[in-house]
Structure formats: structure tokens, C-alpha cells
Amino acid sequence: MKARSVDFAKLWEYSVGFYGVWLVHLGRQTGLFETLASSPMSITELVSVTKTYPSAVQAWCSAAIAYGLIIEKKGKVYLKPGMRAMLLDKKNPNYLGGQFSYLALRSLEYSAFEGLFRYGKTHEMSSNINAIEQATDWDHYAFIARVRRDRKLDQLLSRGCRLLDVGCGTGSLLVKMHDVYKKSSFVGIDPSGKAVARARSIAKNKSIKIIKQAGESMTFENEFDIVYLGESLYAARDKQRVISNCLRALKNGGTIAIVEGLLPESNLRTDDDRLIMGMELDFALQGYRFMTKKQVAKLLEKFSRVRFEDLGGSVYLVTGTRNSFLPY
Ligand SMILES: C[S@@+](CC[C@H](N)C(=O)[O-])C[C@H]1O[C@@H](n2cnc3c(N)ncnc32)[C@H](O)[C@@H]1O
Incomplete structure (x- = not known):
């Protein structure tokens, strides 16, 4: 197969990053990360503790595993070591969680770009x-x-x-x-x-x-x-x-x-x-x-x-x- 260009790889990474932002934000907002940081548990237990909807959590867990945010072992999922500090601990110098939530929350307003590009309308x-x-x-x-x-x-x-x-x-x-x-x-x-x-x-x-x-x-x-x-x-x-x-x-x-x-x-x-x-x-x-x-x-x-x-x-x-x- 023909090797892909560096620019192709870059563009591909950007599109993958979009879901990364939402995975992190959703994990923070719903308390999934916080719960998994306290102890490993099965997805059924996770659903019950966080009072969330099973199929949504199942989809989130599969994606979070694929993205290397959480790990699955022997039927239990847990937060990857080091992730707690970066995703949840606001006082940690490596804290990045807020940045992800900011991006996700801001993007909810991006339909307003239509007005900016067409009429110069700001928001x-x-x-x-x-x-x-x-x-x-x-x-x-x-x-x-x-x-x-x-x-x-x-x-x-x-x-x-x-x-x-x-x-x-x-x-x-x-x-x-x-x-x-x-x-x-x-x-x-x-x-x-x-x-x-x-x-x-x-x-x-x-x-x-x-x-x-x-x-x-x-x-x-x-x-x-x-x-x-x-x-x-x-x-x-x-x-x-x-x-x-x-x-x-x-x-x-x-x-x-x-x-x-x-x-x-x-x-x-x-x-x-x-x-x-x-x-x-x-x-x-x-x-x-x-x-x-x-x-x-x-x-x-x-x-x-x-x-x-x-x-x-x-x-x-x-x-x-x-x-x-x-x-x-
Ligand atoms: C990104 S927020 C930062 C808020 C706060 N300093 C913080 O660190 O959480 C920017 C703030 O600047 C305020 N702001 C906008 N125009 C301003 C002005 N002319 N004088 C003072 N504050 C202003 C906004 O209302 C908004 O609360």
C-alpha cells in the first residue's frame, strides 16, 4: 500500500482529536472518571454508581479504552495511572481536564460561526x-x-x-x-x-x-x-x-x-x-x-x-x- 503523507496523518489526527475532546469532557461531566479513580469496577457497577444509562456508558468505555484513557482487565475497568492528576486534579500543574471541558462547552455555540462568516455577527x-x-x-x-x-x-x-x-x-x-x-x-x-x-x-x-x-x-x-x-x-x-x-x-x-x-x-x-x-x-x-x-x-x-x-x-x-x- 502507498505510504500516506505527513499532512494526511496530521489531518487524520485532528479528526481523532475531536472525539478525544468529547470523551474527556463526558467522562468528567458524568462523574465516570471520578468514580473509576476511586476503584476498578465492572461496567454494570459503573452504571449503577454513576446513575447513568448502560448503552451510553458501554459506548463511552469502549471508546475511552481505545483512546487509552481507561484500561480493562479481568472484566473491570479503571483509570489509567497518571490520568487522575491530568483530568481531575485542578491543583496539579499537569491538569488539563478543564481545557477539554472548555473546548467541548465552547463548541456548543459554534453554530454561531455561520453568522460571523456571513454577516460578521459576533457572539x-x-x-x-x-x-x-x-x-x-x-x-x-x-x-x-x-x-x-x-x-x-x-x-x-x-x-x-x-x-x-x-x-x-x-x-x-x-x-x-x-x-x-x-x-x-x-x-x-x-x-x-x-x-x-x-x-x-x-x-x-x-x-x-x-x-x-x-x-x-x-x-x-x-x-x-x-x-x-x-x-x-x-x-x-x-x-x-x-x-x-x-x-x-x-x-x-x-x-x-x-x-x-x-x-x-x-x-x-x-x-x-x-x-x-x-x-x-x-x-x-x-x-x-x-x-x-x-x-x-x-x-x-x-x-x-x-x-x-x-x-x-x-x-x-x-x-x-x-x-x-x-x-x-
Ligand atoms: C474569560 S473571563 C475571565 C474571568 C476571570 N478573570 C477568571 O479568571 O475566571 C473574562 C471576563 O472579563 C470580563 N470583562 C469583559 N469586558 C471587561 C471590561 N471592559 N472590564 C473588566 N472586565 C471585563 C467578562 O465579563 C468576563 O467575566
């Missing part, structure tokens, strides 16, 4: 809060792990300081930070009514205040030690104004921390590059674009000690300090 992501939460858990834990390694920030937060989260979404970073740094107080702002309602419900009875507001309208002055923007700057219509408002909101010497997926400048060769370029299509549907490092550096011109740290998967932590001598 806001904030309607899909569940997808956002799945995607950003990884960012949050990567940010918290990084803060804990930073002596200055860790000490500030441990002693008790004030942190502002601009575009806080459902407030889940604030709750995670509050759990680690009990003496600090937190403020989150977001223009989405849906996100704010969810954030207020999870922040109840904690020193976390949630305000319905866009970054462009903030009027805080010399109030915060840390201003955090997690995958929200890309969404702001007037980014420079948001950053100027963040600068003014910070105390002298305060830190801005931006976690954002950033576009590669050139050489689109790695899987990370391919992933973010693919997601750029998803962003186009929402009427947004990812930024480049250069664009972010320009926005942060008035900050000193600006640093870019690669957190992995094209996600960067960009930090800068408010320099007391610069006017905002």
Missing part, C-alpha cells in the same frame, strides 16, 4: 459562564503557586493587604485567594450581570466585595497593593484606559499582575502556538483578538520592572510595579 462568551470557569481554574492555580513563590507578594498577602481583580468573572480566583490568604481583603469588578450574580453568591460571608463595573469606569485611587487581571484585558474595548485605571488604583510600589494568553510573534511551530491560533478563531466569534507581548508591553509603559513569565500553553503572567514618581 459574547459571557453567556457561557461554565466554559469560562473550566478554562480559568488552571490559570488561577498557576497564579497562586507563582505568588506563593514570590517572597514580597506572599508576605504582603499573608500579613493582610488589598487585592483588586479586574474582570473577576464568577469570582473563583478571589475565593481561592481568600482561602489561602485569610488576612487580606479582596475586591472584584466585572461588567457582566450573570458573572457578578454568581460571584456574589460564592463570595458570601467572606471578605470579598463584588462590584458590577467595567475596568474602563473604575475610579479607585491609591487603594490596592495588587491589581490582577485574569484573561480579561483582551475583552476590554479601551485597554489603555483600563490599564491607566489600574495604575491609579494601585498604591505606590503596588504590583499589577496580568494573566493572558498571548499570540506568538512568529514561527508558528509548537503545539502551544497551534492551540492559541485555533483559539483565535473562537475569539473572533466573540469579536476579540489575543494580544501580543509587544502590545501588552506598550500598554504597561508607565509601569516599571515589567516582566513576562511563560506559565505554559501560551499563557503568560505579566507583572509590573507602580513607580511612585510617574504620574498616571
Whole structure:
């Protein structure tokens, strides 16, 4: 038989990957992975514990075995070693599960592409809060792990300081930070009514205040030690104004921390590059674009000690300090 080309193999892999995304998402959403992580069991037992439908679970198990996610031995199925950390453990640095659920949940809205390609009609992501939460858990834990390694920030937060989260979404970073740094107080702002309602419900009875507001309208002055923007700057219509408002909101010497997926400048060769370029299509549907490092550096011109740290998967932590001598 004639050997197939490298491009053929690549295309074939992409189509196989589509089902991989759904297999992982369904295994997470239905609790099949969680159940199999606790002990090996027969498919009948799995159906009974997860209260699912036999023929669906049978089909899922056959596919999950074929995809190497679970293993079958002596009539029992179990989660392949190492998969628990990657699929279920949100705090694990190798956690990927949320990415799969994000992709599957986002794809539910892709019929809207018809409107984008035909009429240029965009479709806001904030309607899909569940997808956002799945995607950003990884960012949050990567940010918290990084803060804990930073002596200055860790000490500030441990002693008790004030942190502002601009575009806080459902407030889940604030709750995670509050759990680690009990003496600090937190403020989150977001223009989405849906996100704010969810954030207020999870922040109840904690020193976390949630305000319905866009970054462009903030009027805080010399109030915060840390201003955090997690995958929200890309969404702001007037980014420079948001950053100027963040600068003014910070105390002298305060830190801005931006976690954002950033576009590669050139050489689109790695899987990370391919992933973010693919997601750029998803962003186009929402009427947004990812930024480049250069664009972010320009926005942060008035900050000193600006640093870019690669957190992995094209996600960067960009930090800068408010320099007391610069006017905002
Ligand atoms: C991808 S979500 C990230 C949410 C949150 N930071 C997290 O890490 O889970 C982007 C958020 O930015 C918010 N957003 C959009 N435009 C904004 C603006 N102009 N100012 C502040 N937040 C904005 C959206 O409402 C949405 O909640």
C-alpha cells in the first residue's frame, strides 16, 4: 500500500482529536472518571454508581479504552495511572481536564460561526459562564503557586493587604485567594450581570466585595497593593484606559499582575502556538483578538520592572510595579 503523507496523518489526527475532546469532557461531566479513580469496577457497577444509562456508558468505555484513557482487565475497568492528576486534579500543574471541558462547552455555540462568516455577527462568551470557569481554574492555580513563590507578594498577602481583580468573572480566583490568604481583603469588578450574580453568591460571608463595573469606569485611587487581571484585558474595548485605571488604583510600589494568553510573534511551530491560533478563531466569534507581548508591553509603559513569565500553553503572567514618581 502507498505510504500516506505527513499532512494526511496530521489531518487524520485532528479528526481523532475531536472525539478525544468529547470523551474527556463526558467522562468528567458524568462523574465516570471520578468514580473509576476511586476503584476498578465492572461496567454494570459503573452504571449503577454513576446513575447513568448502560448503552451510553458501554459506548463511552469502549471508546475511552481505545483512546487509552481507561484500561480493562479481568472484566473491570479503571483509570489509567497518571490520568487522575491530568483530568481531575485542578491543583496539579499537569491538569488539563478543564481545557477539554472548555473546548467541548465552547463548541456548543459554534453554530454561531455561520453568522460571523456571513454577516460578521459576533457572539459574547459571557453567556457561557461554565466554559469560562473550566478554562480559568488552571490559570488561577498557576497564579497562586507563582505568588506563593514570590517572597514580597506572599508576605504582603499573608500579613493582610488589598487585592483588586479586574474582570473577576464568577469570582473563583478571589475565593481561592481568600482561602489561602485569610488576612487580606479582596475586591472584584466585572461588567457582566450573570458573572457578578454568581460571584456574589460564592463570595458570601467572606471578605470579598463584588462590584458590577467595567475596568474602563473604575475610579479607585491609591487603594490596592495588587491589581490582577485574569484573561480579561483582551475583552476590554479601551485597554489603555483600563490599564491607566489600574495604575491609579494601585498604591505606590503596588504590583499589577496580568494573566493572558498571548499570540506568538512568529514561527508558528509548537503545539502551544497551534492551540492559541485555533483559539483565535473562537475569539473572533466573540469579536476579540489575543494580544501580543509587544502590545501588552506598550500598554504597561508607565509601569516599571515589567516582566513576562511563560506559565505554559501560551499563557503568560505579566507583572509590573507602580513607580511612585510617574504620574498616571
Ligand atoms: C474569560 S473571563 C475571565 C474571568 C476571570 N478573570 C477568571 O479568571 O475566571 C473574562 C471576563 O472579563 C470580563 N470583562 C469583559 N469586558 C471587561 C471590561 N471592559 N472590564 C473588566 N472586565 C471585563 C467578562 O465579563 C468576563 O467575566
